[in-house]
Amino acid sequence: MTFACRNGRGDFLVLEGRVVAPAQRIDESLRITVTDGVISSLEPAPAGTLVVAPAFVDPHVHLRTPGREDEETLRSGAEAAAAGGFCAIVAMPNTDPVVDCAPVLGDLLARASTEAVVPMAFMAAISKGQRGEELTEMAELAAAGAAAFTDDGRPVVSAALLRRALRYCALAERPLALHCEEPTLSRGGHVHEGPVSGEIGLGGYPSLAESLMVERDLALAALEGRHVHLMHLSARESVAALDRALAIGVTATAEVTPHHLVLTDDAVRSLDTNVKMNPPLRAEEDRQALLDGLRRGAIQAVATDHAPHARHEKDVPFEEAPFGVTGLETAFAALHTRLVRPGVLSLETLLERMSGGPARMLGLPEPRIEVGARANLVALDLEREWEVSEGGFRSLSANSWLLGQRLRGRVVRTVADGRLVYEE
Secondary structure, three states, X not given: OOOEOOOOOOOOEEEEEEEEEHHHOEEEEEEEEEEOOEXXXXXXXXXXXXXXXXXXXXXXXXXXXXXXXXXXXXXXXXXXXXXXXXXXXEEOOOXXXXXXXXXXXXXXXXXXXXXXXXXXXXXXXOEHHHOOOOEOOHHHHHHHOOOOEOOOOOOOOOHHHHHHHHHHHHHHOOOEEXXXXXXXXXXXXXXEOOHHHHHHOOOEEOOHHHHHXXXXXXXXXXXXXXOEEEOOOOOHHHHHHHHHHHHOOOXXXXXXXXXXXHOOHHHHHHOOHHHOOOOOOOOHHHHHHHHHHHHXXXXXXXXXXXXXXXXXXXXXXXXXXXXXXXXXXXHHHHHHHHHHOOOOOOHHHHHHXXXXXXXXXXXXXXXXXXXXXXXXXXXXXXXXXXEOOHHHOXXXXXXXXXXXXEEEEEEEEEXXXXXXXXXX
């Protein structure tokens, strides 16, 4: 695959603090020196106020480019990622036009090389136009730099087409990332099907619409002996299906979003369109199953599913609003505030699932803290309290489920590919 970002030499940088790199079993006070983009020394240092960790990797971001640059551009998305502590992001292909051919992909990579302050990779579509009818030229797209293949935003409804895709992506040496949704069950659904949907009178989107396709996709992966990546899991039945598949040796990975780890469908009682997402927020038992899967490592990654929308699109009745929320700039702070500080999730687990976990599962370069490694670092002030406000985003869109809320923990510096790309 190809990563693209703005060219430039790395500065001479020094970061000090409690260095936490779980994959390398580092947790000590160190001074990290970066010279020409490479970690040149690690030395003992007095205890500081910051935590320095491998920077984050987001495997699931919507950048709306090409087609909806009013909602997000490559430049604004990359700047939002830098502010969120990310050293690399992977963009989805459901744009206009869809990223389903080498010229569209090549144009994006070329633009990212001049516009993006953090390395940016792109997934290409599984099917032409994401219509689920005909496969894209996967080998050509892989040669052009596609990181993986997905029809995210839409499921691959045809089992036969998905089976062929699994065979072809093996030749392309790229994984399939799957949006698991049975559309005849989810159609007309705006929120999780359960007591809350009944009380507020909104169409229900049952857990079965996800877990049924998770079961099918894992069965096809087992049949073909191929790797599948399950995107934005939301249901306890899906976690159980993943556990069963892993137990019999299926090569599968999975991700979960911050909003599914923190919120339940109780949040939709407000009818705030910023809590409308696909898959929808589900019940407390689903949230607990997702947390357990993340702790155990069955779910290897936190992914923001950053989905910017223009204000006028969300400023409508709940049923008419599009699915999706932003997440790049708030992911760490939200999870640190809601899960780490109360003792629900360890800091080490969160850092690993936001950095090394997502990198490894998609075969991306893993951020590491060691002499000779390219510097990809995030400095965090765990005690900094701040309020999420509409005017504080670097993203062009502010459809956040956290607006008006106070969070504890803030990114103060981000180093991506050896360059200081964000400093508060």
